[in-house]
Amino acid sequence: MFSPALTPLTAAANAPAFVLVCVACGFLAALVMDIPMSQEEDGFVPAYVAAAIVRRVPPAAVTFAQGAVAHHAAGALAGGLYAGCYLALSAALPGTVAVGGVDLLPHVLSTAAVAAFVYAFFAHVVLPRAGRRIYEERATAVRGQWLRSSVVFGAVIGVIVPAFATVV
Template structure:
């Protein structure tokens, strides 16, 4: 079981998501197609072509998505901590639920984009979809890894 009240755990996850979302900007802006998933996601919300989405909206959608993904990770960890062994923990975060939660959310973020967002909302970017999805795989992996490393550190500060 988690060693934190759910409200505190949700706060930790939201802060971690915001921080990791900022951190993930680095690989996204350094890859040729790296920031385009944020434009595709924003296009899905606005029903516009990704090339007509404004940069501020794409950035906002990216950062909100990072926080939501981290909250999803937190929910997975909280639920799994009731049913899986929690004897080993990282600063109060049960290890097995933590690893499964981070890996699960990483896979979900990748597959949701690759199988739903890009095919439905890629618009004029569809001809570059393979490259965009490949670079998104790297970004999703970095997000999940950074989240998995940052959460156990952040809980010691709260």
């Protein structure tokens, strides 16, 4: 399972391919997030609120398909954010232990940062501004459910990026 990691030089040289792999991993992680989201009463509220912002309509006017598209697109974008974090950190931190196709320390830090961002951005920026009625009535429950889903997202990114990065 351990292999040479992308060094800052090779990561930069392979950056476009690495970013594409990370975007795909983000999309896959968002698909896996559907599992815990579907088990929660308000699990898809973040998807509806995100789609409502894009469409400039109230969350109640968003269809499930529109919410799913917004959610999975956000996952892909978060994968791109992971790639940017990883490339910046791998250039700044010395390479030590490699897991799959990535250096372990920049990978762990990037995974944690992106999972925390995914949670915090929705829970503390998007939800209060766009999901007003939801925010007033069920903010704590929605945030708790979103926290659990964000942890799943981080765990999936943490596992699949090293595996898929070996193809870069």
